[in-house]
Amino acid sequence: MTTAVIWFRRDLRLSDNPALLAGLAGVDNLIPVYIHQSPINQSWPIGSASRWWLHHSLKALDDSLCSLGSRLVLRHGNPLEILRELIKAHGAESVYWNRLYDPDEVARDAFIKKALRDDGLRVETFNGSLLFEPWEIRRPGGEPYRVFTPYWKAMQALGLHRPPEPAPAAMPPLAEGMHGDSLDSLELLPRIPWDLGFYDFWSVGEAAAKARFTEFRDTNLASYKTGRDFPSQAGTSRISPHLHFGEISPRQVVDFLRHDQDFGLAGGCESYLREIAWREFAAHLLFHFPHTADSPMDDRFLRLPWGKDYGDDLKRWEMGSTGFPIIDAGMRELWHTGWMHNRVRMIVASLLTKNLLIPWQEGARWFWDTLVDADLASNSMGWQWTAGCGADAAPYFRIFNPILQGERFDPQGEYVRRWVPELSALPSRLIHKPWEVGDSKLADIGVKLGNDYPYPMVDLKASRERALKAFGVIKTPTVVPTEYSSTGRGA
DNA sequence: TGAAATGTTGGGGCG
DNA sequence: ACGCCCCAACATTTC
Numbered sequence: 324m325t326t327a328v329i330w331f332r333r334d335l336r337l338s339d340n341p342a343l344l345a346g347l348a349g350v351d352n353l354i355p356v357y358i359h360q361s362p363i364n365q366s367w368p369i370g371s372a373s374r375w376w377l378h379h380s381l382k383a384l385d386d387s388l389c390s391l392g393s394r395l396v397l398r399h400g401n402p403l404e405i406l407r408e409l410i411k412a413h414g415a416e417s418v419y420w421n422r423l424y425d426p427d428e429v430a431r432d433a434f435i436k437k438a439l440r441d442d443g444l445r446v447e448t449f450n451g452s453l454l455f456e457p458w459e460i461r462r463p464g465g466e467p468y469r470v471f472t473p474y475w476k477a478m479q480a481l482g483l484h485r486p487p488e489p490a491p492a493a494m495p496p497l498a499e500g501m502h503g504d505s506l507d508s509l510e511l512l513p514r515i516p517w518d519l520g521f522y523d524f525w526s527v528g529e530a531a532a533k534a535r536f537t538e539f540r541d542t543n544l545a546s547y548k549t550g551r552d553f554p555s556q557a558g559t560s561r562i563s564p565h566l567h568f569g570e571i572s573p574r575q576v577v578d579f580l581r582h583d584q585d586f587g588l589a590g591g592c593e594s595y596l597r598e599i600a601w602r603e604f605a606a607h608l609l610f611h612f613p614h615t616a617d618s619p620m621d622d623r624f625l626r627l628p629w630g631k632d633y634g635d636d637l638k639r640w641e642m643g644s645t646g647f648p649i650i651d652a653g654m655r656e657l658w659h660t661g662w663m664h665n666r667v668r669m670i671v672a673s674l675l676t677k678n679l680l681i682p683w684q685e686g687a688r689w690f691w692d693t694l695v696d697a698d699l700a701s702n703s704m705g706w707q708w709t710a711g712c713g714a715d716a717a718p719y720f721r722i723f724n725p726i727l728q729g730e731r732f733d734p735q736g737e738y739v740r741r742w743v744p745e746l747s748a749l750p751s752r753l754i755h756k757p758w759e760v761g762d763s764k765l766a767d768i769g770v771k772l773g774n775d776y777p778y779p780m781v782d783l784k785a786s787r788e789r790a791l792k793a794f795g796v797i798k799t800p801t802v803v804p805t806e807y808s809s810t811g812r813g814a
Numbered sequence: 815t816g817a818a819a820t821g822t823t824g825g826g827g828c829g
Numbered sequence: 830a831c832g833c834c835c836c837a838a839c840a841t842t843t844c
Contacts, residue, residue: 552830669830708830720829721831728831787832791829 326352326413326498328406330420331395332428334451334569335380336529337387339487341449346419353495354409355388357381359399359509366427367616367699370692372661373567375518376527378511380568383528385506393494396503403435410444413498418444421451421569424606425699426613452566453603454478454485454573457610460603467611469620469714474607475600483596484581487574520659525564525695532565536579544580547591554653554664555737560595561662563696566602573599605700608714616703617684619712623797627712630680639780640675641689643742646779648755649729650674652742659742661695666732672709673723678786680793683710711794719794722787729755745776 329346335357337343346353362368369377385395398405406418418439423432432448439446450456460477461467468474512518526535539560543550550558565571576599580592612620619625630636639645643654653667663671668690675686683706690706691697707713711721733739736754740747746757748768753760758772758779765772772778 666830673831717830718829722829722833723830724832784833795829 324352324414325350325417326354326415327417327419328354328356328409328415330402330406330418331355331357331384332420332423332569333567334421334572335384336490336532336570336572337384337391338490338529339451339572339575340421340490341451341488342419342421342447343491344488345447345449346417347491347494350417351495352413352415352498353393354396354413354415354497354501355393355494356396356398356405356409356503357384358402358405359397359511360402361400367425367691370694370697371513372518372521372693372695373564373697374511375513375521375661376525376564376568376695378506378509379525379527380570381506381509381511383530383570387529388494391491391494392496394497394501394503396497396501397506397509398503399509402431403438406435406439407442410439410442413501416445418446420448422448422456423452424457424610426609426616429610429613451572452569453606454483454577454599455481455603457607460607467607468604469608471601471604471715474604475597478600478603483577483599485574485577487572487578517658518661521661521695524660524662527564527570529570532562532570533575533579535565536560536562536571536576540579544591544595548594550591551594552666552732553738554656554667555733555735555741559665563698563701564662567696567698573602601704602698602701605698605704608704609700612714615707615713616699619710620707620714621712621716621797624710624712626796628680628793628796629682633679633681633685636679636780637675637681637685637689639777640671640679640681640686644777645674645781646758646777647674647725647729648736648739648743648746648757649725649733652733652739655742657690657693661693663694664738666728667738668705669709670723670725670728672706673721674725676706676710677722677790677794678781678783680786680790683707683712719797720791722790724783726755726783743776745770 327346327350329343334340334342381395381397388395409415410418423429436446436448455478460474460481468477543558547558550556562571566573577596580596609615640654643651643658645651649667650671653663653671656667657663672686675681676683687702687706690702704713708716711717711719729739734751736749736751739754746754749757749760757765757770757776770776
């Protein structure tokens with residue numbers, strides 16, 4: 324009688340799950356366990372929106388395991404202690420999991436792996452969430468990549484298609500008397516019901532992930548290259564939370580794309596695969612530069628004079644009452660659905676870091692807490708991209724104008740009307756700049772600026788100039804100590 | 815009617 | 830995955 328433990332983490336699926344397949348091979352008993360860690364001692368404990376997703380994803384995985392004759396054992400606490408307890412209680416000889424790559428997780432898992440091996444167990448880990456391990460793709464000299472395009476070329480040269488593994492047809496039943504904690508006892512769902520809107524937007528779990536992706540592939544993929552830029556349209560796949568929690572693997576995504584006869588030829592396919600590659604690149608960067616979740620990759624940005632006492636401004640941004648319709652629409656979409664269209668993520672991030680001169684880390688914190696797809700690598704890279712301080716980032720002087728972006732990417736104002744209903748009666752021509760509609764016209768549609776909808780919280784021209792000046796400090800090659808400076812005050 | 819003023823569009827430079 | 834400014838070229842309006 325041999326028993327193995329499969330430790331589920333962010334690989335909440337049965338198909339293409341290498342750790343699960345390895346665990347199943349040649350054992351009589353398999354214990355599938357998910358361990359919810361206490362937020363204490365974690366630098367990035369799971370955010371509120373992600374907890375919501377996790378709750379439903381664990382439920383879906385448990386249902387799938389049940390249909391194969393098993394269960395998902397839920398526990399909360401210290402992973403090593405719980406694994407040891409399960410191993411001891413059930414005489415397990417081996418433990419399997421799929422690797423994670425965030426800095427804390429790498430350290431934790433290395434520690435656990437060593438401890439269990441020292442206990443005499445067989446421990447095997449696998450790649451279940453990336454096309455390539457972060458260390459697999461290296462520059463010719465062995466250094467990690469810092470620029471996307473050569474990374475992408477290197478990735479393509481290796482071939483993106485890795486055939487996924489099938490789901491197991493059956494599972495051994497759980498041992499008699501085996502039980503875990505109840506899902507509700509993990510307390511993943513919010514006490515205050517701010518999540519009601521989420522149910523209208525998401526179906527969670529492996530089956531839903533596959534359904535959503537194939538639906539996208541068969542409808543909007545062909546026009547993805549341009550369609551993805553318009554936030555009022557369903558032009559993107561929206562599988563980011565499914566990918567984050569491993570309800571679908573990138574290997575499966577690439578494989579499902581190949582069912583399209585035009586693989587590699589259709590315009591949408593290549594640009595979609597590039598986005599999958601950006602996700603890999605983010606994991607690559609955070610793995611090799613683990614400080615970049617908190618600090619700029621480019622340390623010249625450490626001397627950037629961010630604004631002071633920005634608490635109220637930050638709050639207005641978070642709440643979606645900045646007075647710029649496209650910004651407020653995005654922030655409200657985020658709050659109501661746990662997701663924001665990528666085009667709009669760039670626009671709101673530019674306003675925060677440039678016009679408001681608020682540190683990108685504040686934006687990253689808010690996204691981390693409110694996004695269902697919050698992913699430490701992608702989130703950190705995205706924010707550093709906008710702030711200009713990341714690897715292969717946008718130049719620091721690239722500052723989005725939220726009015727122009729709105730006019731360009733939401734020309735009919737449908738996105739604004741959906742999320743900022745108080746402006747829904749404005750004509751498309753002026754919906755991105757309501758302050759240019761006369762007060763009497765606004766009164767006709769029941770809007771008084773400053774009352775029903777705010778005036779813009781910053782002057783775009785002045786704040787742009789302020790940002791250019793502040794960000795200009797990075798041009799100074801080095802900081803010369805004042806006492807040595809020939810132009811210093813005392814000279 | 816013609817000349818000057820005013821408006822519009824597009825490319826280059828630059829942050 | 831940008832925007833602003835400047836200027837030229839051209840269009841339209843004004844008196």
